[in-house]
Amino acid sequence: MNDLVHMHVYFTGRCTKCKHYNEIFVYDYGKMTYEEQDAAMDHVNHPVVPIACSKCGAEYPAEHIVYREMLRKVDAVKQAINHDYTDPETSAAILEGHEKRFEIFTDREKEFWAAFTDYALDNWQAAVSELARTEVNAGFVALGKSPTLKSDLHARREAQKVAQADRRSFWHSANAEFVKELLEIGAMGWVPVDYAKHYGANRTRFGIMHFPIAEGLEDLRTKYIGLLFKRERGDNAFLLRRIGQLSDTAHKQTVKYNKLLRQLDEQKHIIANLQDKLGAANAQIYSLSDQKPITDRSKDDIRRIRELKSFVADLLEELRKLRPNEPEDVLEPAVLDEEISSEGNVSAPDLSTLDGKTVAIIGGYRSRRDNSGYPCDIIAHDGRKHDPDFYDALKQADIIVVLTRFISHASELEAKATAAQDDKPIHYIKETNIGSILNIVAQKN
Secondary structure (H helix, E strand, O other), X not given: OOOEEEEEEEEEEEOOOOOOEEEEEEEEEEEEEHHHHHHHHOOOOOOOOOEEOOOOOOEEOOOEEXXXXXXXXXXXXXXXXXXXXXXXXXXXXXXXXXXXHHHHHHHHHHHHHHHHHHHHHHOHHHHHOOOOHHXXXXXXXXXXXXXXXXXXXXXXXXXXXXXXXXXXXHHHHHOHHHHHHHHHHOHHHOOHHHHHHHHOHHHHHHHHHHOOOOHHHHHHHHHHHHHHOOOOOOOOHHHHHHHHHHHHHHHHHHHHHHHHHHHHHHHHHHHHHHHHHHHHHHHHHHHHHOOOOOOOOOHHHHHHHHHHHHHHHHHHHHHHHHHHHOOOOOOOOEEOEOOOOOOOOOOOOXXXXXXXXXXXXXXXXXXXXXXXXXXXXXXXXXXXXXXXXHHHHHHHOOEEEEEHHHOOHHHHHHHHHHHHHHOOOEEEEOOOEHHHHHHHHHHHO
């Protein structure tokens, strides 16, 4: 097999934001023979990285890895990428076992061939019934014979006549290519269902179950057994069928996980888009509110403000529905300082503009709930959970204060939207002393 190949590797998939199909180039193996290509693939890993969409710029998880043969312009392999997490220690053990497969096989080769031949000798007629004509011919060549074999059926009939004393040598030579396939590909690349169709179900089952592999690859063997023994009716039928059921369940869970991963990525893009729209709507509302007061506002302005407020309310409601799928950074809230600072002859701040009002402070909590000494009611909420108390605080407030260093992005958006929707003043403050906060609010108010 001296034909040259030139293999490129790509990650492919559709963008979770705009559905545009993308491919990113990963690796170029260069021109080499098939055998050199197989050897090179053993020493090259392709870490899975996100794809950046060429149309909208969004990043999303790759769906497939594609090995493309560039001389013939065909995809040699297209395999779905499994995004299930495998810990580094397990991954390292799998790769080490794959690289040492030739050494492991050499140490246990005689033991494997003895067991494989005993399996065939126990039921010679059934064993040779899975051999192809080329395999039977290889067996006869090892015995120094070269009979004319007209078809696979004719070859198998001739193989049944092999003398008892010659059967071990015949079986070893007839299966040399089958065993070579298992060894050179390695357990990481075995395709048991295809092997069963090409080499026969019984021979494939024995090879998969007994081929010498590293301990780190035994989980793969269990997975392959589950694929091959779904309809087993022998002595161990129940156990083998159970393994098959567990393998099916694991496969379905993997498919479900990858599907949920893409759905989560799609929801992130939707939420980001809604947040952008909400920010733009808030900016427009603020620009309108910052204009000089108009004694007689036009009907068009009134209608536009009403529409913008309705739009903000709709966006906020949609954002609340989607937010459970979005991980939030939970910040540690501030403990609000209740002590009134007294420095020299500095006069007490004038808080008369806050008389009778309710001030909601979002991002901190109070060690006590005594409002005496203040001309206004104070409601504090840490903002970590959007519970009924959180929304009640925003609803009851005449003035909203956001502690910018101690609040999540989601809680800040809720406060902004509520202030815009209900025409409530909102202030962004870094202080944690209640007296200082009220002083700043009173001056701005």
